[in-house]
Amino acid sequence: SQKIEQNSEALNIQEGKTATLTCNYTNYSPAYLQWYRQDPGRGPVFLLLIRENEKEKRKERLKVTFDTTLKQSLFHITASQPADSATYLCAAVNTNAGKSTFGDGTTLTVKP
Amino acid sequence: NAGVMQNPRHLVRRRGQEARLRCSPMKGHSHVYWYRQLPEEGLKFMVYLQKENIIDESGMPKERFSAEFPKEGPSILRIQQVVRGDSAAYFCASSPPTSGYYEQYFGPGTRLTVT
Numbered sequence: 001s002q003k004i005e006q007n008s009e010a011l012n013i014q015e016g017k018t019a020t021l022t023c024n025y026t027n028y029s030p031a032y033l034q035w036y037r038q039d040p041g042r043g044p045v046f047l048l049l050i051r052e053n054e055k056e057k058r059k060e061r062l063k064v065t066f067d068t069t070l071k072q073s074l075f076h077i078t079a080s081q082p083a084d085s086a087t088y089l090c091a092a093v094n095t096n097a098g099k100s101t102f103g104d105g106t107t108l109t110v111k112p
Numbered sequence: 113n114a115g116v117m118q119n120p121r122h123l124v125r126r127r128g129q130e131a132r133l134r135c136s137p138m139k140g141h142s143h144v145y146w147y148r149q150l151p152e153e154g155l156k157f158m159v160y161l162q163k164e165n166i167i168d169e170s171g172m173p174k175e176r177f178s179a180e181f182p183k184e185g186p187s188i189l190r191i192q193q194v195v196r197g198d199s200a201a202y203f204c205a206s207s208p209p210t211s212g213y214y215e216q217y218f219g220p221g222t223r224l225t226v227t
Contacts, residue, residue, distance in 0.1 A: 034215075043116075043203050043218030044155070089154065099145070099168055100216065104154035 002028040004092050006103035013080060014111055021075040021106045023090030030092035033066055033073045034100065038087045047088075048075075080110045114139070116206050116219035124225045131191040131198070133222045137206030144187045145205045145216060146179055155203065161187060194226045 003026045013019050023033065031052050036044035050057045050066045050073065057064045063076040077084050087107045091100040117136040125131050137144050146158040157171040161181035172179065176194075181187040191198055201223050205216035 036218075041221075043205075043220050046215055046217065049215060091155075099157045099160055099171070101157065102147075102155040 002026070002092075002094075002101060004028070004090060004101050004103040006088075006090055006106045008106045009104075010107045010109070012109045012111065015081060017080055019077040019080050019084070019108055019110070021088050021090075021108070023073040023075065023103055025071050025092050028071075028092060028094065028101075029068075030094050030101075032093040033064070034091040034093065035062075035064055035073075035075050036089040036091065038089055038105065044089055077108075080108075082110050082112050085109050116141075116204060116217050118202075118204050118219035118222050120222060121220060122223050122225070124227060125194045126227055127195055128193050131194050131224055133189040133191075133202050133204075133224070135187040135189070135204030135206075135219060137187070137204075138208075138217055140208055141206035141217070142209050143207045144181050145207075146187075146189050147203045147205065149201045149203060149221075151200070158189070191224075194224075196226050199224055199226045 005024045007022050032049055034049045035047045037047055038044040048057055048059055048064045050064045052068055061078045065074045087105040089105045090103040093100050116138055119134050142163055144161045147155040148158055149155050159172050159179045160168040163181055164183050176192045178190045201221045203218050203221045205218045207216050
């Protein structure tokens, strides 16, 4: 069955460092990968989308890569800040099926 | 421009009662999605609707759950005869006609507790 796995439940890093989160997919050929941020008690907030024919996408301190050979997306936050502490969700969209399939999320804690 | 609105934010029901969750999409958005998030788990797709049409309900449990998005008014997720396992956060998302599933805007969620 189609699976989206985010392989770290929790990630702790020091302020100023780069946080790297991983999203792997199996039995799947998503046309798009999305990344969302979710704070406790709130709905997810859309951050970035990357298409299968794009290798990399950037937005301010955020960078996303999409490697269709490795079946993996990496999400980077550079110069991390305590305010970046949240759960980050990866989601895959297969245009044929239409729905987003979400991973379970990685909880990032940035320590001052 | 108000975001996606969901109400109620918190809902407590006894086993066997009905739960009705409402979602008003962002202005101009005609696509609505419902997701369920169990404690310590990720979001699970339930249903995708456009006005007066169910496009994809592959994530909906076969019994007790139904969803609608009428021509006028909010989208409704209805759970009949609730059980304890239905306790979860239910999120609604919407997207504009041109963007489809690619950029979804989520509401704050309805936290359902079944006692």
